[in-house]
Amino acid sequence: MKHLSTLFISCCILNITALFAQDFDSKFEKLAQDLSHKIDTKGKKKIAVWGFVTEGGERTALGNYLTEDFSIYMTNFADNFEIIDRKHLDIILKEHKLNSEGYIDKATAKELQKIIAVDAIVTGTYTVLSSTIKVRAKALDTETALQFAANMTSLPMNEDVNSYLGIAVNGGNNPNKGFNTPLNSNETINNPETVDSKCKKMSTGDVCFSNSLNEKIVVKLTFFTTPDTKYFNHSKKTIILDAKETKCVYGLVDRPLKYHIAKWKDYIDDEKFKGNEHYLSHDHYWKYLKDMGELKVETCKSKTYTIK
Structure with missing residues (x-):
C-alpha cells in the first residue's frame, strides 16, 4: 500500500510538471x-519576424528562444501569408548593412519593404518576473512603421524554463540549459554575512565570480539599477580575474544579471574582441566567448558563480 501511495504521488507530480510545461507552450502558441x-484580417501577405528583445531593447538567448518558437507557431497559422524567420532576416540585414539590434526603427522597416517586399514586421518584448514571463507581441506596417495589431500574455515558468534562465539554481547543480553551456559551472549561495543588513528593504543581493582556471579571465556584467520592472535603467561593469581569483559585486537589485565571459588572451586578440569590452556582449563576437547567460540576483542572498 505504501509503494502504491508513493507511485500515485510521483505520477501526480509528473502530471503537474507536464501540465505547467504544456501551459507555457500553449499560452505562447495562443x-x-x-x-x-x-x-490575416489586414490582408498582409509577407511577414518578417524581427523577434523578441528585453524591455530595454537587448537581444538575449531567451529572446532568441522565444523568437524561434513564435516563428514556427506563426508559420503554422499562416494560411494567407508567408513568414520570413529571424535567421533568414539576419542574413538579409547583414548583406544590406542594416541595423539588427534591439528595437526596429522606421528607417529599417521601410528599407525591408523595399528589399524583400514585406508588408509587416512582427516584433515584441519580454520581462522576466518572479514566477512568470510577460510577453508582448505586435505587428508593424512597414510602410508607416505604425503598430496595427498587438497582444500580450503571461507565460508561467516551469522547471525547464527556470533552468534555461539559470534562476533556479539555489545551492545545487540544477541543469542550466541554453545559457551555461557546456554544463561545467556551479552556482551556489554563499557568504550570507556579506549581504547588506538593509537588503530586504532595498531588494538587493550579491554576486561573486570565481575563476577556477589557471589563466586570466574577463567578465562583463549588465545589471538593472532599480527593482521596479517598469524602468529599464541598467548599468555595466567589467571584472578582470586572475587565475584562481574571486571578485564580488555587492548591492545588486533583485533582477536578472547578464554576464559574458572570455579568456583574457582572446579578449586582447586583435582578431577577436580587440580589448573592447563593448564587443563582449555583441552577438557577432559570441563565438569567441567562453560562456554567457543570466543569473538571478536574489534578495538577501550572496551567490558565487564558478568559472570552469
Missing part, C-alpha cells in the same frame, strides 16, 4: 495564433 489572425 499568442501567435491571435496575432496571426489579426494580421
